[in-house]
Amino acid sequence: MDHRGDRTVSTLAPNYFDRRFDDLLDIGRSRLPSLAPGWTDHNLHDPGITLLELLAWVTEAQMYSLSRMRRDERAAYAALFGLAPRGPRAASGYLWLQRLPGSSALGYTRSLVLDAGALVHPEQSDSPAYRTVRKQLWVAGQVGALYTRLADGRVLEHSATNERGNVLFLPFGERAGARDVLAIDIVCPVDGGLFPARRADADGAVITIGVRADATSGAADAAGEPLALAVTLASGAARHALPVVDDSTDGFMRSGALVLDVSGVAGSPRQFTLEIRAERGFARPPRVSRIDLNVIAVRQGRLVARELHIASGLPDQLLRLRESGLEFDAAGEPVMVEVAEDGALHAWRRRPGLADSLPADRVFALDTAQGSICFGNGVNGRIVPPGAQVLLSYAVNDGAQGNAARKQRWVVRGIDGVYGVNPLAMEGGRNGVDHLDQRREARRRAREEHALVTGADVEAAALALPALEVARAWALAGGANGVLDLVAMRARPAGVEPDDASGTAPETARWLAAVERRLAPRLPLGLRLRVLAPRYVVFGIELRVESADGYQESALQAALGATLQARLALVAAHPGGMQRALGLGVTVRDLAAWVRQVEGVRRVLSLRLFDSAGRALDAVATPRLGLPKLDLRASVLSVRRPAQAEVR
Known part of the structure; x- marks a missing residue:
């Protein structure tokens, strides 16, 4: 170890940035005897040594440039990762109407119109100041009933559960197919x-339908499209088809709002039903705890409209924005510049730089870091006339700083009293990104968002799709014709296996296609991915046991x-829990051994396996990509009390 001041430097890992051309050449030449034993001419006239000198020179130049990179070069490298500087991001959220003391919102008998940009702020403070996102039709009505009409004709009622707001339910049923409809009266x-x-x-x-979704499912790009x-x-x-203007719920997969255009509705119906369905079904069934009308989308910040400056008429005039926190990103124009000339307003265009501009071009350059605008000098870009507005x-x-905690009471301009609360935090507000943030994000992407080369890479990437719940x-190894097969299983909510005697897999074709669609772009060229579901072999059990003294039959039956x-268990109920191996069957001997280990079981009286058709089995055999699925509802588990001793 080498101690330098208060630092300890390991000599086992040399710092190659200290190396120069001669050092690099000596390192390369010293490797030749072991890497190329037949190469014996190491003199300068040898073409291989010339090539080695060239590589040493390039390496030295690259190491030099890495430690002395200009800011514009850093920005160019960041662009290769799709990164660009951006301004602060505004926090956003949703206000839900609730029956609050002092709120008169529910007292309206006629629908209202809230203009876009209406001021929204907490009840006890004027900050942080939010604005409504869009012009919204606030409907003077309530949800009378909420239910699901399944494709097989059954109707599932959710009104009471939805009113509670703290219990998850399936608004489109367990299958969530293309013909399953959510109806809102x-x-x-x-x-x-x-x-x-x-x-x-x-x-x-527009009108809005708010959705509070299961927060444990992670990001909500479940469908991949x-x-x-x-x-x-x-x-x-x-019947009127309503165009979907925006869907921040991503198909009821995360909390947000479904925004609907009602301009094509004839008349003004007092009672109506909104019928919602997915045209191709859902990748997985959505789970929500609340659906309601008149949820208001809000966004933190404000618009500075036509801030007035007077031109000096000097070349290269610099104007500074009076308000800080400018919003900007790679797309769009962050600042609109208008100049009053010759009795009219003329819009000026933004350019990255003014060096290529003509003397008459109405252009300007924007420095987002300084919050300033620079005009031309008469040679490169037009000079703003003196005294011009x-x-x-x-x-x-x-x-x-614009983020706000959840469950605050909010006031909306245009509606009397307290409107409601934000059940979720107002979040998303972030400060601007500079070159240090870009470097940090580029390193993260280079480390984590790599190509899926090995089977282990594909498995890890599949398990990292929280919205799809893999x-x-x-x-599977040994794929032919450049095809990699991946067997995937969906999570079981609350660790409960779907109780389906038909053995229908919860891994639907749309879910499998969604997993494939998310992973395929990260595969190397020439390799295709095929995502498969395991084959479930459904079976049942007839079991009769005798209990030990002091055990109740019902308790022992539940324990069995x-x-x-x-x-x-096909999927572990908790991390590290027990789950069945792929391709591993079940025998009578296995079951008998497990039953005997249950506390309170004196002996096994009879044990029989049978398949989904009721035929007796000696063992449940599964294919290579199969799993045994116990149909507990079709099984019979009976407990007999211990026989009384005979009296002599």
């Missing part, structure tokens, strides 16, 4: 309707069922 007051008294006031306005939701408004015999319009926000994955479910 909405009832308006007697003297009201969908639209306000002046229908023209609602032109361009935009999910096409079809929404229909039914009122009596009339310069109007700057831009958006600003408070970045991370619980188990096996990459729990033991069998745990031993034959």
